[in-house]
Amino acid sequence: MVDRLIKKTEVADLVNRLLEKYRVYAPVRQQDMANFQEISTADQVDLSLANTTLSPKSIMLPHSESMFEFTLDKTANQAGILREVETDHTPRVIFGIRPCDAKAFQLLDLNFDTPAYKDPWWVKRRQITTIVGLGCNAPCATCFCTSVGSGPFATEGMDLLLIDGEDEFIIQVITAKGHELLNDLGIQAEPSREKKDMVTALQESSLQSIKSVVPTDSLKHHEATALFSADFWEEVQFACINCGVCTFVCPTCWCFDIQDEVSKSNGIRLRNWDSCMFPLFTLHGSGHNPRSQKLQRLRQRFMHKLKYFVDKYDSGVACVGCGRCVQQCPVNIDIRQVFLLMNDFKV
């Protein structure tokens, strides 16, 4: 599809017009960091940071959301019977998402949108959301997206991709949904040949600047049970403090818990983010816990991402190379080194 063009000075106007028809989520600066949140005016948007501290996964899978509601009032005729909570399903736009994070949504589709079961909230949110990405002219030293099937200008999971070309954004149209959004907004200008060449050059130099590379070629071929019993886990796990930082900042960690909460006679059934780092995650009612040790929990996280997921779906690793866990782990457990250990493992 034909590329379009928008002047940077027109972006605020574009966002404001989006806001007339859509709920818009964009990176917003919060003191020293930025995170995605629903915005009400264009001036909240901050596209200047390399990426947000938390991944945008909460837009599709909220950290905590009500699934069902009920009353425990015995005199009510529906006492104890769950009803779906009304959810806002008006159309939305995610504006300024990086390619790694957009790809993460596609990977999570493999879990939430399956032939056997469909997670209704996930599927609906995916349907009502148009995704406008932002290419990475200056990837971070911790970015390793190109090793894991994404890249600074990869378009997987996006409907439109904005590419920063100094005074303008070039807009790559990826899907019909994106095309429709542009037409809807009346953006018709097309980039000149020179602009297009400039973009190509930008993409080249950005790609060249990614120096962080991890190997993945052998992950598929190892025996899962052999990797599972590898000696290196003992060393990798030592520093881990078993907090949930890596899992909570990760765009591809999707595990959740289901909890009931009651206030007086009104209750809700919630789903909350959970983490395989927490002992409670797998604790049986009997007290038995298949992953009672920190080594087992840390191993589960990496094995899930780099081996089980690979074997189960044949769609690569469950990691998009965003580098958040590398930057945020309080004790510097670096997944890139685990890639190396697992991929180059010799029995």
Added chain:
Amino acid sequence: MQSLKEKMMHTALLLLTERKVDAVLGFQRGTIPMMSHPILIRHPERADQLHWDSFCSTNLANYLPQRKERIAIFAKGCDSRNIVLQILENQIKREQLYIIGVPCQGMLDRRKVQAELNGRELLGVRETSQHLHLLGEGFMDSLERTSYLQENCAICTHRNAAIYDELLAEPVSEQEGVDRYEDVRAIEAMTAQERWSYFEKLLAPCIRCYACRNACPMCYCPVCFVDESMPQWLGKSLDPTDTKTFHFLRAYHLAGRCTDCGNCERACPMSIKVRQLTKKLEKDIAELYGYEAGLSLDQPPPLDTYRPDDPQEFIR
């Protein structure tokens, strides 16, 4: 003169070769600038993996509870105080430990440094005694070290180890005339309403990842109260009341046990100043009992013991 790092390698090599200990607990250079990685070294030939700089702020005492082997540990002032408390609370035995005191000039706050970069990417740092040099694509900045200390380090009055078997270097002079509680007094001065909104704002970004708890050398309960299910004391959503309850109760549980090592704040991915809560309790304990945590093996935390002369005015 040998650097601290070289001395560490030498000491570890000696201890492991002579089999005085089974393992040495120290730091390895981080994979990214301004980070370090705690390691347990068991073989003398790996002693040269040890590293030391101003970003080795993780409190290594966090790795001690319930360990069985003989361990040598490099201990800054705060680490050593947590070791004292862990010994007092039977989490580790004194005779298992070989404590190597590391005189500390204060650790640097990577987030404060990060803020100085304005989005530029840091590729490396170099340290001199007074300065931190930041290196990146096309830039090299020099920062005055003292302006970028972790907040707890800036007001630290115990930079040398409280107990040790060996000192790695001459003790550093302790900071004097430090006002430890300026921020706490500011909060105390607020009206109840102001204070409540202050705490609400303070804790609003919390994502309940429990990094603060898990980074804390004194949070070693086998099952934390937030993880209890029968009864379940707390909800697990982002409900502000539950989140605040977690933080308040955790702080109370640390009353008289917190050494203000700053590990909690450093680990928080959302940069929440959780020390504002623990420091208030530290101040109260100091005022009520004249006690500072972890300075001596003869002084258990005041809330762990009873003395006839304990203050009782607050019981009404």
Added chain:
Amino acid sequence: MLNPYLPYPVKIDSVITETEDRNLKTFKLVFLNSADGKRFVHQAGQFAELSIAGKGEIPIGIASSPTEQGHLLFTVNRVGVVTTALHQMMAGDVIGVRGPLGNWYPWEQMEGKNVVIIGGGFAFTTLRASIVYLLHSDNRGRFGDITVIYGARTPGMLLYKDELKTWDKRSDIQMHITVDATDQPDWKYNVGFVPTVTQEKAPSAKDAYAIVCGPPIMIKFTLPILRELGFPDERIIMSLEMRMKCGIGMCGRCNIGTEYVCTEGPVFTLAQLAQLPPEY
């Protein structure tokens, strides 16, 4: 699209206390909406999530056979928040059921074969469903010999006591009931641990499948005996337990390697388990 997380409302029709320690109760559930009951079509070996509003959900094996129409049976051990709340409920109370979930014992493969069922303690629930299913007149002719070895700590801890007696009297099923110990003078069945009784009774492995459910210690000592008797790992079938939440393979906690116990399980052959990391 039906919401797979939404339980069907059901009414507790009756509650039976099964064991002398009163920790095991069987709940007979009836669908409030008959349409839901029609949608709930299960196989012996599957489980469902029981839902108590305000407490949560708990995965429990379905103890009734698909051949028993009009109701569902669940035998529930009181251990945690949800099961304790359930134990306090009475006939007439409304709860929820979500399912059927997971896979089931491979009945099609077992057709024409002998079936050896080995159970211990309160893990006998889906085995009850299986026995009732096998003994149903529509099905009995499709299978060979049926042998059951079932043990509990004491006579009072056996589940489904009346049915055990009825089955024991039948000639088309070989029952070996056992207890670890008893002081009942008139106890006319076996005394001894399940593995020992299995060894004594030595069910033939020829053309046979073994289904084994019980506490870890029982499984540990029974498996070597089955192998000794000549059962290949492909014909030793087990049902696993795991902490679960969603029950539909999404929440991420019940995996053993690539397999989610809630969707790819709970039923696995020993041969399948050998391919997976030993983490359960």
